[in-house]
Amino acid sequence: MLTQDNDQIQQRHRHLDEIIQLGHAAYPHRFDRTHTISSIVMQYQSYHGKREDEGEAARVNEELKGAGNGKIRLAGRIMQMRLMGKAAFAHLSDGGARLQIYVRKNDVGEAAWELYNKLDLGDWIGVEGFLFVTKTGEVSLHIHELQFLAKGLLPMPDKYHGVADKELRYRQRYVDLIASGAVQERAEGELTAREVFVKRAQIVRAIRDFFDERGYIEVETPMLTPLATGAAARPFVTHHNALDIPLYARIAPELYLKRLIVGGFERVYELNRNFRNEGLSIRHNPEFTMLEFYQAYADFNDLMDLTEELITGLVDEVCGSRQIPYQEHTLDFSNWQRLTMREAVLKYWPDHLQDKKPSLDDLMNRAALEAAAAALELGFDPKLNDGYLLGEIFAHVAEPHLINPTFITEFPTELSPLSKQNANDPRFVDRFELFIAQMEIANAFSELNDPAEQKRRFEEQMRQREGGDDEAMVMDEDYIRALSYGMPPTAGEGIGIDRLVMLLTNQRSIRDVILFPHMRPEAK
RNA sequence: GGGCCGUUAGCUCAGUCGGUAGAGCAACUGGCUUUUAACCAGUGGGUCGGUGGUUCGAGUCCACCACGGCUCACCA
Numbered sequence: 001m002l003t004q005d006n007d008q009i010q011q012r013h014r015h016l017d018e019i020i021q022l023g024h025a026a027y028p029h030r031f032d033r034t035h036t037i038s039s040i041v042m043q044y045q046s047y048h049g050k051r052e053d054e055g056e057a058a059r060v061n062e063e064l065k066g067a068g069n070g071k072i073r074l075a076g077r078i079m080q081m082r083l084m085g086k087a088a089f090a091h092l093s094d095g096g097a098r099l100q101i102y103v104r105k106n107d108v109g110e111a112a113w114e115l116y117n118k119l120d121l122g123d124w125i126g127v128e129g130f131l132f133v134t135k136t137g138e139v140s141l142h143i144h145e146l147q148f149l150a151k152g153l154l155p156m157p158d159k160y161h162g163v164a165d166k167e168l169r170y171r172q173r174y175v176d177l178i179a180s181g182a183v184q185e186r187a188e189g190e191l192t193a194r195e196v197f198v199k200r201a202q203i204v205r206a207i208r209d210f211f212d213e214r215g216y217i218e219v220e221t222p223m224l225t226p227l228a229t230g231a232a233a234r235p236f237v238t239h240h241n242a243l244d245i246p247l248y249a250r251i252a253p254e255l256y257l258k259r260l261i262v263g264g265f266e267r268v269y270e271l272n273r274n275f276r277n278e279g280l281s282i283r284h285n286p287e288f289t290m291l292e293f294y295q296a297y298a299d300f301n302d303l304m305d306l307t308e309e310l311i312t313g314l315v316d317e318v319c320g321s322r323q324i325p326y327q328e329h330t331l332d333f334s335n336w337q338r339l340t341m342r343e344a345v346l347k348y349w350p351d352h353l354q355d356k357k358p359s360l361d362d363l364m365n366r367a368a369l370e371a372a373a374a375a376l377e378l379g380f381d382p383k384l385n386d387g388y389l390l391g392e393i394f395a396h397v398a399e400p401h402l403i404n405p406t407f408i409t410e411f412p413t414e415l416s417p418l419s420k421q422n423a424n425d426p427r428f429v430d431r432f433e434l435f436i437a438q439m440e441i442a443n444a445f446s447e448l449n450d451p452a453e454q455k456r457r458f459e460e461q462m463r464q465r466e467g468g469d470d471e472a473m474v475m476d477e478d479y480i481r482a483l484s485y486g487m488p489p490t491a492g493e494g495i496g497i498d499r500l501v502m503l504l505t506n507q508r509s510i511r512d513v514i515l516f517p518h519m520r521p522e523a524k
Numbered sequence: 525g526g527g528c529c530g531u532u533a534g535c536u537c538a539g540u541c542g543g544u545a546g547a548g549c550a551a552c553u554g555g556c557u558u559u560u561a562a563c564c565a566g567u568g569g570g571u572c573g574g575u576g577g578u579u580c581g582a583g584u585c586c587a588c589c590a591c592g593g594c595u596c597a598c599c600a
Contacts, residue, residue, distance in 0.1 A: 158535040284600075
């Protein structure tokens, strides 16, 4: 780890002491910049490499010298230093871009030169100077003023390779972010940690714009709740001292948002964290970001159209192409599929078991479902009801094939305690899940707004709970009361934002799209 | 929770068959006023994740533990 006391850390403390002795503040309060490094790099990109002959060099440098009246003031962290006797080059970073500075003893003066020699990689400095292009063609700042801004007391990661240790990258994300701009070779199109999180911010911004433009209002509902319900999951429990009651970190905002529809908000969305007390994996973090939105007078078919529009728009905006790489796949966002769960089972039924392939009707028949599970050599709990069994068969047969965006519809009622039943066939609900790259990205349905039926569904969930399923939903009496005041026909949807960001940034692990993923406590 | 892999200098990594712990970067000393993974010469830096065991001798073999990665199961 980077925090052990060693010769390098002692040396940096000595340098800081010496800087103070030279009369500089150890931690000065501010620095006036005229530009950011990123803006200079962007603006003068085209000058890069312009130095084929001396004549052109002189002309280019004469032009650059006037930029910003020759008094461009920049600040950043020192990423590389190359000392050459009485002159030096260094690269400064503002986190996003790097610019080379050129320091010459004659130009900065004795005092600043002395300061420069007490600087270490990772220190923050402010500089003033004029732009020029070096012999080797790099746009650089020839400085005549140097100000110390803050010390890096711990040694920087390898300037070329950066940080490879994933544990260190997740636990000390700040180090990952510092080093992710390192020169290290990356595969074509591979993003740095910083770029991933910048894209994540763009995606979240674009989602909010999308819903704001369509007349939704963004709301915030409780994160600490007396009941953990609205999803099938185990909650985190905490305790409220003043009230002396248990509180649960929410597992979903769903029931609160629908109360708002009852209250007369026709379109609401919430984009925030849910908490589920479950294991960690490449696709699961105990807290994750969920978008939920509800729209009165709409049904789940409307939301399929809306979802397609939302995600296609995001892909266009963030990726610039509808065919995007994701790990070993190419995802085609111009090719959306809609299948019922049973159709998907038939479509992806394994070739070598064609003789045992069930029919569409079979998949609603207990004996045939069990035969199908047996043919697939699927172990299953005989207590599972028909709906669960179909869900298991679907997950096994079809899910691995769902690479391009696919809406799966016609979910068994037993699997969907908050969804409205299909008008023609009450064994199924009007619900879909969206799968992309084998991941479940979205879940939506026409909302059950019959309070009596909702009460029956909760009671069924409670029976399953008593039967040992500690993820079955908890009864929410106040929600029944709210529905009893009348909720208009409504459709609602949840979209897992972390997973969507994974897709759009080609990240394999959810930990790579969460700044501070959950980790076991560090070993002491 | 199960299986597989990993943990060596501040960072990135070698370390053969069990026989005195290695490189590059970073640091230190000296040189160098357009370098760029700067360069040249020299120097220091290690509880080899931890604890036991086998052995004359363990970074290396064995057991257990910790942390991480991948994977299976569960889940969004």
